[in-house]
Structure formats: structure tokens, C-alpha cells
Amino acid sequence: MxxxxxxxxxxxxxxxxxxxxxxxxxxxxxxxxxxxxxxxxxxxxxxxxxxxxxxxxxxxxxxxxxxxxxxxxxxxxxxxxxxxxxxxxxxxxxxxxxxxxxxxxxxxxxxxxxxxxxxxxxxxxxxxxxxxxxxxxxxxxxxxxxxxxxxxxxxxxxxxxxxxxxxxxxxxxxxxxxxxxxxxxxxxxxxxxxxxxxxxxxxxxxxxxxxxxxxxxxxxxxxxxxxxxxxxxxxxxxxxxxxxxxxxxxxPTKLAAMEGLWKAQAAPMPFNLIAFPSQTEQKNDGVVQVPDLLSLLVTHSLDRTVLGVDALERQARRRIEQGIPAVQALRVLARDPTNAAALAKFTAHRRDLGYGFLLQRYAPDLSQATPAQVRAAARDTIPPVAAxxxxxxxxxxxxxxxxxxxxxxxxxxxxxxxxxxxxxxxxxxxxxxxxxxxxxxxxxxxxxxxxxxxxxxxxxxxxxxxxxxxxxxxxxxxxxxxxxxxxxxxxxxxxxxxxxxxPAEPGGAGEGRTVPAAAHGGKAEG
Amino acid sequence: MGLYATLQVIWWLLLGVLLMALAVMVGMDMGVGAILRYVGRTDLERRVALNIIGPHWDGNQVWFVLGGGAIFAAFPLLYATAFSGFYVVMLLLLWTMILRPLGFEYRSQIERPAWRNTWDWVLFVSGAVPMIVFGAAFGNLLRGVPFHFEWDMTSFYTGSFLGLLNPFALLTGVLALSLAAMMGALMVMNGAEGALFQRARGVVQVTAGVAIALFAVGGLWVHAMPGYRLIGGPGPGVPQTPLQQSVVTVPGAWLTNFGAYPLLWLAPLVGFGGMIGAWLAARADRSHLGWWLGALAWSGVIATAGAALFPFMLPSSTDPSMSLTVWNASSSKDTLLWMAGFAAVFVPLILWYTSWAFWVMRGKVSAEKIARGDEHAY
CATH class of the missing domain: 1.20.1630 (Formate dehydrogenase/DMSO reductase fold)
Structure with missing residues (x-):
């Protein structure tokens, strides 16, 4: 590890x-x-x-x-x-x-x-x-x-x-x-x-x-x-x-961090001009907003929205659960590349493999993973919002x-x-x-x-x-x-x-390297 | 042989060619740095030496960048395992190498002797150290390196920094430095006149002599050294990881390929022939001929190491069966194919415009022009 x-x-x-x-x-x-x-x-x-x-x-x-x-x-x-x-x-x-x-x-x-x-x-x-x-x-x-x-x-x-x-x-x-x-x-x-x-x-x-x-x-x-x-x-x-x-x-997680978007908003979404995001409490302090602007900027429309951190974490939790069998099947395949059952299991879950890896940080043995560990791994999917x-x-x-x-x-x-x-x-x-x-x-x-x-x-x-x-x-x-x-x-x-x-003045000796007399008196290097 | 296996061999050969080009072109510039303070006794002589490679070192250095990129693209597992395993040595290489562009560009910006002397030493270190590391890397490949993998291909290097500086690796390191200094001195002879030319001529003869001796001793050493032998595994052209093969170490095994294909003995012969030829050419003041013979010498030396190792790329001394080979360290078929296409178009193009650049800038570098303050000179 x-x-x-x-x-x-x-x-x-x-x-x-x-x-x-x-x-x-x-x-x-x-x-x-x-x-x-x-x-x-x-x-x-x-x-x-x-x-x-x-x-x-x-x-x-x-x-x-x-x-x-x-x-x-x-x-x-x-x-x-x-x-x-x-x-x-x-x-x-x-x-x-x-x-x-x-x-x-x-x-x-x-x-x-x-x-x-x-x-x-x-x-x-x-x-x-x-x-x-x-x-x-x-x-x-x-x-x-x-x-x-x-x-x-x-x-x-x-x-x-x-x-x-x-x-x-x-x-x-x-x-x-x-x-x-x-x-x-x-x-x-x-x-x-x-x-x-x-x-x-x-x-x-x-x-x-x-x-x-x-x-x-x-x-x-x-x-x-x-x-x-x-x-x-x-x-x-x-x-x-x-x-x-x-x-x-x-x-979407990067976008949510860029905009300090902790929770989904109804369209048209306002733009946080100034805010002080807190990662632990998942909220913004001292917010100054411009109405409607965020929808306009990121969806180029007034009637569409993007997901906030809360919905993105819920999605991540589902994908982490799907990623567990992917990693488990992969471990079997590493030992035995001919195992057809493991290959089928892996193929079914391969798109969530990365999320299984994410959970391994908290649960090295994925079969013992707890819901709290899944939540912790899901929280990790949100980048450092304030920065x-x-x-x-x-x-x-x-x-x-x-x-x-x-x-x-x-x-x-x-x-x-x-x-x-x-x-x-x-x-x-x-x-x-x-x-x-x-x-x-x-x-x-x-x-x-x-x-x-x-x-x-x-x-x-x-x-x-x-x-x-x-x-x-x-x-x-x-x-x-x-x-x-x-x-x-x-x-x-x-x-x-x-x-x-x-720059060198045309006609100056040693074009390009002449020092104006005032600078430090004399010729610089050639 | 299927398409995938053919591509694997092509990329192994191409990597060899890139390493030869790197050794010849970057080695030459580093050689000039390493001998700068000896061949150039005055500031003007040193500036002449630097201006001989001035228009070219930047382009030449890209062989190093390209070598790194090609290993990454064609043999990613080798790139990942070797460069992380050799961590401190790689830092030594990189930290000294990044001083070199600054040495070239910044040295002549200010006339103070202390400033220029400092950069002269920087150029010495940034010429000598990377070449020793480059040579020592080959020595360590032949000895094997302590590493192993976990189930998911996480690699662990279990040796120490000092383990990489063993006597055999130091021998190959000094061999590389001698060849680089020889090529640098030949290039100085190409572009200089007078005392600078004469001193460079002396350097060629000494370094060629040292290189001949070290290459011979190294060859005898390899005879007695345990080599690696692949005795089973999925084989060429099959997608695999290094967890699926069997390898044993056998004394003298690095000569197996030479026994099976006696034509391979040409490689060390070309190496020796090139070194002797470069030495004789320098004596006869035929430095251009000497330079090409020196390039041949480098190619012979690198081909010798490659022929001994094949199909191994990075043998593991602690778990030989996890050794990296051409078959288990290469990229996928598609990547190798795409990259072969790009190389087929761009390598000839590079050779063409590089030759043109050397041709345009050919001839002796004029000390008077530099002394007069030619604006564009180093």
C-alpha cells in the first residue's frame, strides 16, 4: 500500500x-x-x-x-x-x-x-x-x-x-x-x-x-x-x-467546484460572483450573486441546470458500489487470466473500475467495505472547492x-x-x-x-x-x-x-551589446 | 511472426537507433562541456569551442527528449519501472542536465571572469555526470536490478542508490564518458584552429585509448557474469504482464545470442573498429572522418549491449521471472502501429533538416569575429 x-x-x-x-x-x-x-x-x-x-x-x-x-x-x-x-x-x-x-x-x-x-x-x-x-x-x-x-x-x-x-x-x-x-x-x-x-x-x-x-x-x-x-x-x-x-x-465535479455549487438550483441558476466555500460544511459564506448568469454561462441557455455537489456525491456512491465487483474480478484475472466467470463479471462492471479503486483507499479489502467508507470515498470525488x-x-x-x-x-x-x-x-x-x-x-x-x-x-x-x-x-x-x-x-x-x-542602435559598435554610457560606463560583454 | 511481434521487434530496434543518436549527438555536446576547461585555456578559446556546437546543441538535445518519449510510448512499463527505480540517479541526471541550457545561454551574457568560470564548471558537471549515468544504466541492465511487482503492476524497487554505483556500472559509465569526450573533441577539431585544435586532437587520442581498454575489459567481465535466460512464458506478440513468465540466471548467458547468431559479433567489432579508426583519423588530422567513425563506435557499443540483452529490457535480480522483456513491456499493437507511422514520416524529416542545419553552419568558427563582439555568438 x-x-x-x-x-x-x-x-x-x-x-x-x-x-x-x-x-x-x-x-x-x-x-x-x-x-x-x-x-x-x-x-x-x-x-x-x-x-x-x-x-x-x-x-x-x-x-x-x-x-x-x-x-x-x-x-x-x-x-x-x-x-x-x-x-x-x-x-x-x-x-x-x-x-x-x-x-x-x-x-x-x-x-x-x-x-x-x-x-x-x-x-x-x-x-x-x-x-x-x-x-x-x-x-x-x-x-x-x-x-x-x-x-x-x-x-x-x-x-x-x-x-x-x-x-x-x-x-x-x-x-x-x-x-x-x-x-x-x-x-x-x-x-x-x-x-x-x-x-x-x-x-x-x-x-x-x-x-x-x-x-x-x-x-x-x-x-x-x-x-x-x-x-x-x-x-x-x-x-x-x-x-x-x-x-x-x-x-461535472470540476464545474461544481469552479462555481461553488453545493446544491442543485432551479433554472435559471444564479452565478456566485463572490463566495467563501467551506468543504467540510458543504456551503458558501458571504455570497454575492448575479441572477441567471450561471445557466447562461455553462449551458448557454436560461432553462437548463447543472448538478450540484450533493447530487454528484450520490452518483459517485452508486458507481463506487458498482466498482467493487470490478476490482474483485480483476484480482482473480491477475492470478488466472483464463477465468471466464471473472472476465464476465469484470466486463459487466468495467466502467466503474476507477470508483472501485477509489474505495480501496479506505477499504483495502473491498469485501469488508462499510457504508461509511463508501461515503468517505464519494466525498473524495469533489475537488477542493475553495481553491x-x-x-x-x-x-x-x-x-x-x-x-x-x-x-x-x-x-x-x-x-x-x-x-x-x-x-x-x-x-x-x-x-x-x-x-x-x-x-x-x-x-x-x-x-x-x-x-x-x-x-x-x-x-x-x-x-x-x-x-x-x-x-x-x-x-x-x-x-x-x-x-x-x-x-x-x-x-x-x-x-x-x-x-x-x-536593443542595439544601428551603427553602434558591437551591435546589440553596447551599454549606454550612463548605464555602467563601458562596453558590456561581446 | 505476427504483426504485433514484428512491431515489438521494430520498436526495440528503433529504440536502439534512438539511443545511438542520443549517444552520438547529445554525447558530443556533453563531451565538449566536459573537456571545455581543458581544451580552452582562455575565455576566447572556450567561447570558440562553445560556438562550434552553439547552433546545434538545442536540436541535438531533443534526441534525449525523444528517447524518453519513445520509451514511454513504446515500452511504458520499462519507462515506469526503470525511471522510478533509478530515482536518485535519475535526479542526478536531470538536475545536472537542466543546468546545461542555462550554461550555454547565460555564460556569455556577462563578462565577469567569476561568472564565466562558474558556468564553465557547470558545463563540465552537466556534461560529465549525465554521460556517466547514461553509461552506468547499461551496466546495471546487464547486472539486473532489484525490483518486483504486485498483482496490479505496482512496482517496488528494493535496492539502494549506492547499489547502482557498482564497479561494473562505473566501468560502463566511464566508457560512455570517454566516448562522449572523444566525440566532443572531434567536433571541436572540426570547427577550431590552432592551439584549440591541437589540444582537442590530444583528447581524442587519450579518450579513444581509454574507451578501447574499457570496452575490452567490459566484454571479458560480461563473459563471467550471470546472464538471464527466458525459459517459458506467453512469448512474442501475446498481450501479457511480467507475472506470467519464467526466467533463470545462468553464468555467461549474455553470450547466448552471439552463439546462436555469430553475425552479431559484428557489433563489438564495429565498436572496436570505430574507436581505433577515430584514433587514427585524429592523428592524421582527419577529424570529419574521425567523427563518423566515432559515431560508428558508439553504434557498435550500444548494439553489443542490445544484442546481449535481447529480449530482456530490464532484468530483475531479486525476482528474475518478473524481468521486463520486449514481449511484456511493450505497448499495445495499435499504439506501436500508430507510433511506427509517425516515426516513418518524421525521423527521415528530422535527419534531413538536421543535416541541412549542420551544412549551413559548416566550417571553422572565427575567433576574431567572436572577439569583435559578434552579436549572436555565445
């Missing part, structure tokens, strides 16, 4: 490393397209300032990219090192998109990023532009395949459990990649990356406009980013709405804030007055952390809201972890936290330094 502390520590480690990795990835996704757009303008118009822009933002891109790549390496192996049961249980399906990501996307991105950085003089203009676009396509294709893998955890379609190999097996590759969750989540997540990059470029450009440095470059960068940002923010919000609609159907509820609200709030911000940025920029609005430029600099925070909240909604499952309805988190000792987990957690803390300090230092140094 797996030690609960080990599972908790494994979860903390996974969340910490994934959230950390997800600080860098969205910026890569978006900035790569902005780089490609800038260079396209350079190649089509021949104006050198756009080359200067592509090279300057490209330098910041690489500082961020290095850490994205580094922390991605640990993610790919962490399923094996820390979630070995999960890996063998769903590797037949989950491993494929990860391998395809390497074959189709990450290889292309990484090979051409080398040419993008080192190839300015070796490649023709057209070849270099192609390399930059391939980096952008590569990084976004990468996100697609990672989200196909993640989509399987959220809505495990295209697979079934095979009692002879004791794991999930692929039944339909098409279903796997065209699952509705994957489709909306890919677009939602990659466009969130475009928003991130747009805020970043707008913010840094605003910094230069405030200091009246590199004004032509900053104004052009800001305009491109602002227009990109308006479109992208609208896209994120639209697809976020689509994702909520999908969740209502495939992950999901608030992560969701912070994410949405920040998304709406960014939409307003970009609308203003685009208007001021198109009227060519943005350089005079010092209050707005200051706001723009302070906006830089906002998309990063929104992205992290999005991850929390998606993955905390999936609990208590690693694969929704199929495999409970408590079974999924590797059988390490607590000491090993403490050791690795301290190692990751220590290393990653050092990394973020170095990265932020280098980013801020590169921003302060600013």
Missing part, C-alpha cells in the same frame, strides 16, 4: 515543477509568433528597424526559452520517476502524444532556434524568416501534443482497460486527438500564451517610452503587441467559455482586466498618443506579471479541479504515485526547490539587465 505522505509530496513536487515550467512556456508560445511577425515585416518592407526589433525581442526570447527547455526536461521524466503506476497504467495512450511531440514539434523548434540565433549571416533573408516561422509553429505544435496528453487525463476517450495487460489501451487514436476538451484547451492555452507575450512586449515597450529611449522601436513594438493582444484576449475568453461548456458535460473557485475567479478577472488594457493600448497606439499617456505607460509596466499569474491560476483550475483523479473517472491520484520513501521525496523536493529558486533569480536578473541595456 502506498504511503499517503509520499503521494502528497509527489503532488507538491509535480505541481511546483509544472507551475514553474508553465511560467516560461506561454511567453515562448506567443513571443515566437511576434518575432515571426516582426521579421516578416522586415523581409517584406526591408525596413531595418523591424530587423532590430526581431533581434532585440529574440534575445529576450532566448533567455526565457533556455529555462523553458530546461524545466521541460524534468517534466518529461517526472511521470516515470514519480508517477510510475500512472505511467504504466496509461502509458499506452499517454506516452504516444509525448513521443509525437518530440518527433513532430520539439525537434523542429529546437533545430531551427539554433539557426534563428546563429544564422543571421549564414542564411538568406527568406531562409532565416522560414527558420523563425518554424520555431513558432514548432513551439505551438508542441503545445498541441502536450495538451492532447493532458486532455486524456481530463476526458479519457479513445481507450479502454485491458485486464490481460492490467492497463488502459488505445482503442481510437482519432478520438484521442479530436476530443472536445483537447480542441478547446489547445486553443485556449496557446492563445493565453499570445496574450502573455503581448503584455510582455507592451510592458517593456512602455518602459522605454517612459524613459524616452528607443522610441521608434518601442512605439512599433507596442502597436503590434497591442493589436495582437486585443485579438488574443478575445480568443482566450471565447475558448475559456467553450471549455466551461465542455467541463459541464465531461467533468478551484478562487483560482477560476482570479483567472477570469485578470483576463477581463487584460482585455480592457489592450483595448486602451490599441486605441492610444492607433491615435499615436500612447507616448504621452504616462499613467497608462506606468500601468503597462505593472501589467507584466498579470498574464503569468492568470496562466498559473488556469493550470490550478484545470488540474486541481480534476482531483481526486489523475485520469478522470479512471485512475485515482492516491494510487498513481511511485512507491518511494518519504526521505527520497523530501530530498528531491528540496533539490528541485533549491535549484529552481536559483534559476529564477538568474533568469530575472538577466532579463532585467537585457531590458535595461536595450
Amino acid at each position: 502506498i504511503n499517503g505522505t509520499v503521494v502528497d509530496l509527489s503532488r507538491v513536487q509535480f505541481a511546483a515543477t509544472a507551475l514553474y515550467h508553465f511560467l516560461f512556456v506561454p511567453l515562448t508560445l506567443g513571443l515566437s509568433f511576434l518575432l515571426a511577425a516582426m521579421e516578416t515585416v522586415y523581409v517584406t518592407t526591408g525596413k531595418p528597424i523591424y530587423k532590430q526589433m526581431a533581434q532585440f525581442w529574440g534575445k529576450l526570447f532566448m533567455i526565457n526559452f533556455a529555462l523553458g527547455v530546461a524545466t521541460g526536461l524534468t517534466m518529461e521524466f517526472q511521470f516515470g520517476t514519480n508517477w510510475s503506476f500512472y505511467s504504466s497504467f496509461v502509458g499506452d495512450i499517454f506516452g504516444a502524444p509525448l513521443a509525437i511531440e518530440g518527433l513532430m514539434a520539439f525537434f523542429m523548434e529546437s533545430t531551427f532556434v539554433g539557426l534563428m540565433v546563429f544564422g543571421w549571416e549564414r542564411l538568406s533573408k527568406g531562409q532565416h524568416l522560414a527558420a523563425t516561422w518554424l520555431v513558432a509553429f514548432g513551439s505551438n505544435l508542441s503545445a498541441l501534443w502536450i495538451l492532447v496528453a493532458n486532455g486524456f487525463m481530463q476526458d479519457p476517450v479513445g481507450a479502454t482497460f485491458d485486464p490481460f495487460t492490467m492497463r488502459m489501451q488505445l482503442t481510437s487514436f482519432q478520438k484521442l486527438i479530436f476530443s472536445p476538451d483537447v480542441q478547446s484547451k489547445f486553443v485556449h492555452t496557446s492563445i493565453a500564451g499570445y496574450v502573455t507575450a503581448a503584455v510582455f512586449v507592451t510592458g517593456v515597450s512602455a518602459f522605454y517610452l517612459l524613459r524616452k529611449r528607443h522610441v521608434p522601436l518601442a512605439k512599433r513594438s507596442l502597436r503590434m503587441a497591442a493589436l495582437f493582444g486585443v485579438l488574443a484576449t478575445i480568443g482566450v475568453i471565447t475558448l475559456g467559455d467553450a471549455l466551461g461548456f465542455v467541463a459541464a458535460r465531461v467533468q 478551484v473557485f478562487w483560482s477560476f475567479r482570479v483567472m477570469v478577472g485578470l483576463g477581463l482586466l487584460m482585455l480592457a488594457f489592450f483595448v486602451l493600448a490599441a486605441l492610444y497606439s492607433l491615435h499615436n498618443t500612447v507616448q504621452n499617456k504616462r499613467w497608462f505607460l506606468k500601468v503597462a509596466v505593472w501589467m507584466i506579471p498579470v498574464p503569468f499569474l492568470a496562466n498559473e491560476c488556469g493550470w490550478l483550475v484545470a488540474e486541481l479541479g480534476r482531483q481526486p483523479w489523475t485520469v478522470f473517472d479512471v485512475l485515482p491520484t492516491w494510487m498513481s504515485a511511485s512507491t518511494h520513501s518519504v526521505a527520497y521525496m523530501v530530498f528531491s523536493l528540496i533539490g528541485f526547490l533549491g535549484l529552481y529558486s536559483i534559476f529564477i533569480v538568474i533568469e530575472l536578473y538577466l532579463l532585467v539587465r537585457a531590458i535595461r541595456l536595450g
Whole structure:
């Protein structure tokens, strides 16, 4: 039996490393397209300032990219090192998109990023532009395949459990990649990356406009980013709405947690704008509601409803009872794969196997399971409501804030007055952390809201972890936290330094690395 | 042989090819990191060495990512059991490997000697440690690893961290490091001139000599070591778990395949031939030829290990019958088929654009340009 502390520590480690990795990835996704757009303008118009822009933002891109790549390496192996049961249980399906990501996307991105950085003089203009676009396509294709893998955890379609190999097996590759969750989540997540990059470029450009440095470059960068940002923010919000609609159907427990919906409500359901959910008492305190809005948001109608926690727990109890014979039959099949009676019993109950596993946490011997244990397991099917509820609200709030911000940025920029609005430029600099925070909240909604499952309805988190000792987990957690803390300090230092140094002014000696005399007197590194 | 069994063998071969590519391409970059402080005595020389692999290390590293992904997709039980069992060693590998991108990207951002020296040491550690771990993993596969499964395939590793650092594994670890350093030095010779070229030339000769000696000693060691033999089970192409087979350990059993198929002796011969050839080519200043012979040497060494182990992937020393084989650790037929389709399209494409990238960036790296402050150089 797996030690609960080990599972908790494994979860903390996974969340910490994934959230950390997800600080860098969205910026890569978006900035790569902005780089490609800038260079396209350079190649089509021949104006050198756009080359200067592509090279300057490209330098910041690489500082961020290095850490994205580094922390991605640990993610790919962490399923094996820390979630070995999960890996063998769903590797037949989950491993494929990860391998395809390497074959189709990450290889292309990484090979051409080398040419993008080192190839300015070796490649023709057209070849270099192609390399930059391939980096952008590569990084976004990468996100697609990672989200196909993640989509399987959220809505495990295209697979079934095979009692002879004791794991999930692929039944339909098409279903796997065209699952509705994957489709909306890919677009939602990659466009969130475009928003991130747009805020970043707008913010840094605003910094230069405030200091009246590199004004032509900053104004052009800001305009491109602002227009990109308006479109992208609208896209994120639209697809976020689509994702909520999908969740209502495939992950009703996540939706109930997002909305703090303890009990079923009559249609049209009101929306909890503010509430303080209590998991133990299953109720909300300090509620501020908007009438009718919830039905509109999650069912796109005024006459439909979704289930509350109370009804979902009742459903879970029934499925747990049906899951008991599934697990019992599976144990027989493990010893004797030819047992026809056990196979028939298993086949009849296979769809509730995961719920049987869920109960094993409380009743290792399922034949002795008590109603109290069944109730406890059913309670587990509800994710941590307050955390999901608030992560969701912070994410949405920040998304709406960014939409307003970009609308203003685009208007001021198109009227060519943005350089005079010092209050707005200051706001723009302070906006830089906002998309990063929104992205992290999005991850929390998606993955905390999936609990208590690693694969929704199929495999409970408590079974999924590797059988390490607590000491090993403490050791690795301290190692990751220590290393990653050092990394973020170095990265932020280098980013801020590169921003302060600013882009290379044409004609300056040692293009790109010249320090303004005021900065610290003299030439920086070559 | 049915379709499923054929796919299992194809994926075992493909995995071998991926590991060879990983060893050659990632090993080369790690080798440059490991010898950086020796071959480059001045900051400029070190920057030349780094810029030789600068445009390529990022792409090369994906062979490592792809290796991991392919094991996960094609042999999930191996991915799950090996990487969790080797936990502390894997952490050592990952923690040193993630320092490498930062070493490349961040080293030359700031001119202070202390900053650059620190990153030089980081590149040394992040080159040497992962290659030793990579080699030691093969050593441990041949020795067997202590693990077993419960009824539902929960795996338990019962050995210690130090058990993975046994003398034989250390030997294979140092063998891998020598080959990596050799390839790194050959790549430096390809792109450098003058003192840097001469020192790299010396490194090739020393590391090739060490590799030849270690490969020979390792081979003799394996003769005497207990190997694993599959004596019964559901067999190839049948869906199964590792709870349904019988395995025994027999001294010298790792030579069984070589006895049955004498053609397999070509693998160690290619290994030795490649190492000797690389050594001679470096002496003759023919580093490009030497690099290809070095790649052949790696392929021979990995093929030798694979030929000895087949069909075993991860033998269990505590419960040999629970050993992982190609037959019980692979994915389902559908997954292997889909993945084979993707590999058939994308591996040739990858080879094509990788070759193009090397061709575009071919030639010597100019020290003057870097000294002048060429904006894009490391």
C-alpha cells in the first residue's frame, strides 16, 4: 500500500515543477509568433528597424526559452520517476502524444532556434524568416501534443482497460486527438500564451517610452503587441467559455467546484460572483450573486441546470458500489487470466473500475467495505472547492482586466498618443506579471479541479504515485526547490539587465551589446 | 511472426537507433562541456569551442527528449519501472542536465571572469555526470536490478542508490564518458584552429585509448557474469504482464545470442573498429572522418549491449521471472502501429533538416569575429 505522505509530496513536487515550467512556456508560445511577425515585416518592407526589433525581442526570447527547455526536461521524466503506476497504467495512450511531440514539434523548434540565433549571416533573408516561422509553429505544435496528453487525463476517450495487460489501451487514436476538451484547451492555452507575450512586449515597450529611449522601436513594438493582444484576449475568453461548456458535460465535479455549487438550483441558476466555500460544511459564506448568469454561462441557455455537489456525491456512491465487483474480478484475472466467470463479471462492471479503486483507499479489502467508507470515498470525488473557485475567479478577472488594457493600448497606439499617456505607460509596466499569474491560476483550475483523479473517472491520484520513501521525496523536493529558486533569480536578473541595456542602435559598435554610457560606463560583454 | 511481434521487434530496434543518436549527438555536446576547461585555456578559446556546437546543441538535445518519449510510448512499463527505480540517479541526471541550457545561454551574457568560470564548471558537471549515468544504466541492465511487482503492476524497487554505483556500472559509465569526450573533441577539431585544435586532437587520442581498454575489459567481465535466460512464458506478440513468465540466471548467458547468431559479433567489432579508426583519423588530422567513425563506435557499443540483452529490457535480480522483456513491456499493437507511422514520416524529416542545419553552419568558427563582439555568438 502506498504511503499517503509520499503521494502528497509527489503532488507538491509535480505541481511546483509544472507551475514553474508553465511560467516560461506561454511567453515562448506567443513571443515566437511576434518575432515571426516582426521579421516578416522586415523581409517584406526591408525596413531595418523591424530587423532590430526581431533581434532585440529574440534575445529576450532566448533567455526565457533556455529555462523553458530546461524545466521541460524534468517534466518529461517526472511521470516515470514519480508517477510510475500512472505511467504504466496509461502509458499506452499517454506516452504516444509525448513521443509525437518530440518527433513532430520539439525537434523542429529546437533545430531551427539554433539557426534563428546563429544564422543571421549564414542564411538568406527568406531562409532565416522560414527558420523563425518554424520555431513558432514548432513551439505551438508542441503545445498541441502536450495538451492532447493532458486532455486524456481530463476526458479519457479513445481507450479502454485491458485486464490481460492490467492497463488502459488505445482503442481510437482519432478520438484521442479530436476530443472536445483537447480542441478547446489547445486553443485556449496557446492563445493565453499570445496574450502573455503581448503584455510582455507592451510592458517593456512602455518602459522605454517612459524613459524616452528607443522610441521608434518601442512605439512599433507596442502597436503590434497591442493589436495582437486585443485579438488574443478575445480568443482566450471565447475558448475559456467553450471549455466551461465542455467541463459541464465531461467533468461535472470540476464545474461544481469552479462555481461553488453545493446544491442543485432551479433554472435559471444564479452565478456566485463572490463566495467563501467551506468543504467540510458543504456551503458558501458571504455570497454575492448575479441572477441567471450561471445557466447562461455553462449551458448557454436560461432553462437548463447543472448538478450540484450533493447530487454528484450520490452518483459517485452508486458507481463506487458498482466498482467493487470490478476490482474483485480483476484480482482473480491477475492470478488466472483464463477465468471466464471473472472476465464476465469484470466486463459487466468495467466502467466503474476507477470508483472501485477509489474505495480501496479506505477499504483495502473491498469485501469488508462499510457504508461509511463508501461515503468517505464519494466525498473524495469533489475537488477542493475553495481553491478551484478562487483560482477560476482570479483567472477570469485578470483576463477581463487584460482585455480592457489592450483595448486602451490599441486605441492610444492607433491615435499615436500612447507616448504621452504616462499613467497608462506606468500601468503597462505593472501589467507584466498579470498574464503569468492568470496562466498559473488556469493550470490550478484545470488540474486541481480534476482531483481526486489523475485520469478522470479512471485512475485515482492516491494510487498513481511511485512507491518511494518519504526521505527520497523530501530530498528531491528540496533539490528541485533549491535549484529552481536559483534559476529564477538568474533568469530575472538577466532579463532585467537585457531590458535595461536595450536593443542595439544601428551603427553602434558591437551591435546589440553596447551599454549606454550612463548605464555602467563601458562596453558590456561581446 | 505476427504483426504485433514484428512491431515489438521494430520498436526495440528503433529504440536502439534512438539511443545511438542520443549517444552520438547529445554525447558530443556533453563531451565538449566536459573537456571545455581543458581544451580552452582562455575565455576566447572556450567561447570558440562553445560556438562550434552553439547552433546545434538545442536540436541535438531533443534526441534525449525523444528517447524518453519513445520509451514511454513504446515500452511504458520499462519507462515506469526503470525511471522510478533509478530515482536518485535519475535526479542526478536531470538536475545536472537542466543546468546545461542555462550554461550555454547565460555564460556569455556577462563578462565577469567569476561568472564565466562558474558556468564553465557547470558545463563540465552537466556534461560529465549525465554521460556517466547514461553509461552506468547499461551496466546495471546487464547486472539486473532489484525490483518486483504486485498483482496490479505496482512496482517496488528494493535496492539502494549506492547499489547502482557498482564497479561494473562505473566501468560502463566511464566508457560512455570517454566516448562522449572523444566525440566532443572531434567536433571541436572540426570547427577550431590552432592551439584549440591541437589540444582537442590530444583528447581524442587519450579518450579513444581509454574507451578501447574499457570496452575490452567490459566484454571479458560480461563473459563471467550471470546472464538471464527466458525459459517459458506467453512469448512474442501475446498481450501479457511480467507475472506470467519464467526466467533463470545462468553464468555467461549474455553470450547466448552471439552463439546462436555469430553475425552479431559484428557489433563489438564495429565498436572496436570505430574507436581505433577515430584514433587514427585524429592523428592524421582527419577529424570529419574521425567523427563518423566515432559515431560508428558508439553504434557498435550500444548494439553489443542490445544484442546481449535481447529480449530482456530490464532484468530483475531479486525476482528474475518478473524481468521486463520486449514481449511484456511493450505497448499495445495499435499504439506501436500508430507510433511506427509517425516515426516513418518524421525521423527521415528530422535527419534531413538536421543535416541541412549542420551544412549551413559548416566550417571553422572565427575567433576574431567572436572577439569583435559578434552579436549572436555565445
